[in-house]
Amino acid sequence: MLRCVIVDDEPLAIQLLSDYVRKTPDLELAEAFSNPIEALQYLQGQTDLLLFLDVQMPELTGIQVMKILNQRLPVILTTAYEQYALQGYEHNVVDYLMKPISYDRFYQAVQKVEIGDRRPTSEVQDAELNASYLFVKTEYRLxxxxxxxxxxxxxxxxxxxxxxxxxxxxxxxxxxxxxxxxxxxxxxxxxxxxxxxxxxxxxxxxxxxxxxxxxxxxxxxxxxxxxxxxxx
Missing domain, CATH: 2.40.50.1020 (LytTr DNA-binding domain)
Incomplete structure (x- = not known):
């Protein structure tokens, strides 16, 4: 099973993606967050997750979240704004889904994760061992x-x-x-x-x-x- 995390500040978007995950064989919903800071706290130390990440969010953008994660996890970006596609691909995202997202397009993106060049688990673990810091929420910042x-x-x-x-x-x-x-x-x-x-x-x-x-x-x-x- 491929465990998934959804990060989106729109409740309807979270609901839609959650439904898509549940109806897709071999996918499992681990968590869903409307707050990117809370999502980062959960993702610290996590491996073998697929991240559905909205681009435009308050507090932190999806691009900023990816920079903090430093490509530890495969990411599928979701947004209503096509102009962010190039910036997303510069960070080696798996795919870029335009809202409103159809199930057919969702499934195509997931297939890329399952058959694409995902790093083996051992490489992800090595990256975790080589990490030298973490982010913690203190007052109003990470x-x-x-x-x-x-x-x-x-x-x-x-x-x-x-x-x-x-x-x-x-x-x-x-x-x-x-x-x-x-x-x-x-x-x-x-x-x-x-x-x-x-x-x-x-x-x-x-x-x-x-x-x-x-x-x-x-x-x-x-x-x-x-x-x-x-x-x-």
Whole structure:
């Protein structure tokens, strides 16, 4: 099954594309978003997805979304404005669907994904391992955070604080989200309230991880996994 994500600020467009996905063999709807920032948060760390992406949206355009994703996922652009086609193809999109979209045209575009030059899963995974940053929503913007700058993440009620040399970055994302999107080669969860950067660990004493002057707890439920990861 090819899992799909729809990003469009028009509810009727989302409904139409969702119906098309459901009636097409071998397609499965993973998520649909009317807000491109929320979509980006979901797409961080995701692989093997087909993205139906509207061009004109508030907050971020479809072209800006593609630039942030850096060609990690196959994209089919959807729009009512033909002048954006060339710009879309410059970013190596699979196809470009003009609204109103017929099912015949939708199906043709999907066939290109299934038989076209999609990167093998191993290449997508390699790209994920080579990624050096993620974007998080903070206040009214998407903030780029380099993995190398993260010392640890700390759950603080409804917020997560990302601790960096420049200070804390506060976001409404939860710890489970970061546990899923951060590369496991670089980060490990030590406690329900802490995820730490493995390269930043100075040493471990008793049930604490020491990073500089910070002593962060390792809870009993996570201790076996932490020690196994570090020994590995």
């Amino acid at each position: 903030q780029r955070v380099d993995y190398a700058d993260i010392a640890y993440l700390e759950g603080q009620g409804d917020y997560v604080a990302i601790h960096t040399p420049a200070g804390r970055i506060m976001t409404l994302e939860n710890m489970k989200h970061f546990e899923e999107v951060l590369p496991t080669a670089l980060f490990v969860r030590t406690h329900r309230s802490y995820i730490v950067s493995i390269p930043k660990i100075d040493y471990i004493e008793r049930n604490r991880v020491v990073i500089g002057k910070e002593r962060l707890p390792i809870s009993e439920g996570y201790r076996k996994g932490v020690m196994g990861r570090l020994k590995g």
